[in-house]
Amino acid sequence: MTKKMHIRPEKAAKTALVYLLVLFVSFIFAFPCIWLVLSAFNAEGDLLTLDGFFPQEYSFDTFRRLFTEVNKYDYRRWFTNTLFVAAVSCVISTFLVIAVAYTISRYRFKSRKAMMKATLILGIFPNFMNMTALFVIMTQLQLINNLWGLILLYSSGSTMGFLVQKGFFDTIPGSIYDAATLDGASDFRIFLSITLPLSKPMIVYTALTAFVWPWADFMLPSMLLVDKSSWTVAVGLNSLDDSEFSVFAAGSMFVAIPIIVLYIALSKYLIQGGSAGAVKD
């Protein structure tokens, strides 16, 4: 009994320390976000008009300008483009990644090991290390200024990341498949009726990451989209002048908030999916 009495204050101190640390970490993560949101409501556009950290006067003016001054920023166009690219590449990439990962995990064929090794090596060479080459190839394919060009690049790029999903499929015991095969189900049926339902968290995870990359990417679109009408939000916002900081902040909100909501809503899958794939090689 006496021993337990001894531990109590120590435990309380530990709890206090944990809470203190958590509060500190939360502040570090939350403060820049809050600051950015408040700057979006700055009545004056410029960073210089802040009083200390926060605006002197709040208004919705930047949002009005963002959506009405089409000569300066065609935000609605940018947003539609981004949404289109992200949604379509999300669907295509998810499909491809799941198919490839499942195949590599489930089947044993001659070039399997070689393909996995090749993927690892190709992964070292990030897409935009060959920006010049990509630009040339896209011009030859007539895909400059074309959102489909971006979609193709994102789809093929995310297919390269199939190892995470493969790790997940590895965890599904082979006995399930064997039983189904004995029942005479074709491979395609097995995939549809057994694998897919089992891998819901993985699919959500895959779709989410496949959506976020094109949604937030800046390099590829800035290189491939010359015409302003095909710009995505990232390119458009980055083309803004420094004096347009509030507009930048306001424009970013519409990009960031959907993703934050998605992530929070799907955080369970994210944690499951990410770790499931990482545990195995």
Add this chain to the structure above:
Amino acid sequence: METVQQAPKKSVFSDWRVKLSCAFMGLGQLFCRQFTKGALLMLLEIGFILFLVFAGVENIIGLLTLGTTEGVPIMGIEGDNSVSMLAWGITTVFLILFFALAYYANIKDAIYTSGEIGKGNRVKTFFESCQALLNKKFYFLTLTLPLLFVCVFNIMPIIFTALIAFTNYGGEIVPPKLISWTGFQSFRVIFTMSEYIGTMGKILGWNILWAIGSTFLVYFGGLGLALLYNAKCLKWKRFWRIFPMFAYAIPSFITLTGFYFLFCDSGPILGVLKDWGWVSENFTIISFDSVWSLRLLGFFCCAWIGVPSVMFLATGILSNANKDMYEAAKLDGANAFKQFWYLTLPFVLFATTPVVISTFINQFNNFSIFYFLRPETVYAPGYFNANSSDLLINWMYNLTVENRLYSLGSALSLILFAFMAIFSLIAYVMSPAYKKEDTYR
């Protein structure tokens, strides 16, 4: 295949149908009464020959010469475009390789079928072959499209980049001017011109430091946070985890631009610090010749962006950890630190080795951090087309996109690639997951 190997006495090529297939794709199959398959294969070969005649040969010659007539755009005279000739030349080589593979498969198929006939088995109809494809070679179906994508958008650009390094493309020599092969000239320039070799040394040193430092920071920061949020005494865990979720979710171009504005000369952080008198009037974080202040800011931003993803990963892994082990350890009287050191850390380290390697690679090539944190292209003294905070990849960007020195940029990316390959190979071989792979299986 297997049946063929079991009967090695007679050469597999002795069958006349196999010989026919060797001579022309699909002929052998035709004579095995596989008419649809044979016809399709013959069509493929005819198509290939036509392609070679009408474009292929020309493309290969173009790849070798990179063009012979220079265009005069002001007269509207279109000459050869060396760059597109290079691209089409590579494509043609790809197609030839693909055709060779198909030819090989065709011969193998003929051997198999003729073997079956020899054994008196019935040959498969086209429909049956298709069904077999759908069933036994399911992988063939699912992998074709992704492989095609990867070939066009990943492998081809790499080969293109590699070949560019051996040309004089860039600077003044861009289409309509003709490009030519110059061998190792770009590498010679990089390794002999004092501007380059000096800059490369400095940047490489910083880049390695950055990659190791930021990987360490992100990885252990994430692990630490995961442990913190896993603490038993913490209530509303789901709520607290929302904050790192912000950092995880916000696109990094927004985060980094935001941080730039927070920390820049006219930004609020410096303003407030100066108002409080904590720093002198002349204090700057992001300026022309700031070295360590900007580098440290880079580490901070990198941690802000990268820690949450490792944290979520580690949270997931920790929840998979074997609870019994901890109970046993507790009974043995191990304190929290010992539990962490001997149980948690080895387990998590083992489980996440691939993550460490991929984090390292990503950090080594982390383009966006310093691209957004130093938005102005000013080059520091002692650096050629670079600044003190630039990583190799930023330097490459400066060379190729800002200054259009394509061949030098490509040569640099080959060097960078070699470095990365060696580094990650060593890391992979030394990793616990690799060493223990056999024991755990």
Add this chain to the structure above:
Amino acid sequence: MKTIKRICLCLALVMSVACFAACGERGGGGTFTYEELMAKFEGDIEQNATIRVLDNQMAIETGHLQEVLDAFNEKYKEYNVNAVDANMDQYVDLEQNGPDGYGPDVLYQANDMLMRYAEGGHVLPLPMDELDTEEIPETVMDAYKMETYGMDLYYGMPVAQQSTVLTYRKDLLPENWEEEWDDNQNGVPDMVENMNDLYAYSAQVKEESGGDKYGLYMSLVDQYFNSGYLLSFGAYVFGETHDDIGLNADGAEVGLNLFRDLAGVVGSTCINQNATTQVATYLTDSKGTVFCTIGTPDWLTTFRENLSATYVKSGMSREEADKAAEENLVVVDPPRLPNDGDIKKAITDMETETFEPTTMGGVNAFSISSYTKYPKACLAFVKFVSEYENLKWRSEALGAVPARTDLAEELGGVSSILSGRVSAGLVDIMPSTRDTQYIWDPLSSLFNDVATDNTTREAPVYTTAEALKGALDKLVNDIRSAMAVGDIS
């Protein structure tokens, strides 16, 4: 291992064949006569042509470009011409996008960019006899001249000229400026007339406000604005050949020292490209943070709008505010510099102790891309925008200083000031050559370095003439190696 060896062997084989093949014959080029070159412009405008016009951001934002396009399309209605906004970034690279057909057809840019394209053959030589260039000074026209096939051809139709001027807020002048700050009694405040008084006044403002306000505020890293200090003291960009880089010519270190002193009083917040945009806020806010700035005249329109908005906020009516803003923002010549380069001393006799500075200038023009499908329609557009009335329209809408002297005189104000400086030979127009691109980054680095030296650096290094001379020598070396690398690659 075997496969690797085989691949290596193949690669080596391909490489050697390639090297061999590269030695083969290469043709193309040839020479053309003037008539042959201009043949594409002869005859009627193409029917149903669509031409993409690239103009600067300001023309797009103010809607001026759209009005011009509409007017042009209306005028050439019978040909069903459709001129449209190219809708690209204003610095889009024709060299990269042009050959593939993604570039603009008509583009408006400065002479260093356009002539870089001209050297690469990306823009067309224009039939000058069809364009009205009589009133444009020869120095301005020369910016677009390049010898091609033994002829002097012009590759752009000059429309506007740029150089630096000083803009100040009249209402922020000290009450007693006529007694205290007008030694020569010419009615022009001394602090906007010569650099020594501007330096003294800036120091005074800074001290009185505790560092919150500025006399002069301008980007200290802007290569274009600041290279004038070097040019005024004898430096030049290129001599007879491009091997002769004169930015470190004797005397330039005096100019650099002057710049260094100036940086000390302007302050570290200006060691930033953003200062150029920031000043639009500072110069026009209600606190009067900034008294004056040195920059290009096209900012004047923005300054006026911002100042007028500030006045409206403080309770003026729209018209009153517009009028007051126009009155209170005054543009003058860039301040005179002391003969010996010492801006810290007091000036007693301005006429003898100071001189008119030389500034870097540029000429913006419309050019036609070589890759256009409709050269005749493009030429019609260039003719259209270079008509007297339309040039006037452009200058009034955008605040650009016209290249034509007669128009500049008619417009008066900043236009006649700048035009006068060009005629007087006080504006060094940046060299119209590809190699000009190599001077900007090293110059910016130099100004960054020297400005930092007198503001935030713990241990200043550029305290002697030798050290400054060394910095200039290094600048020239950097430019040389950048040029050398550009040639190799």
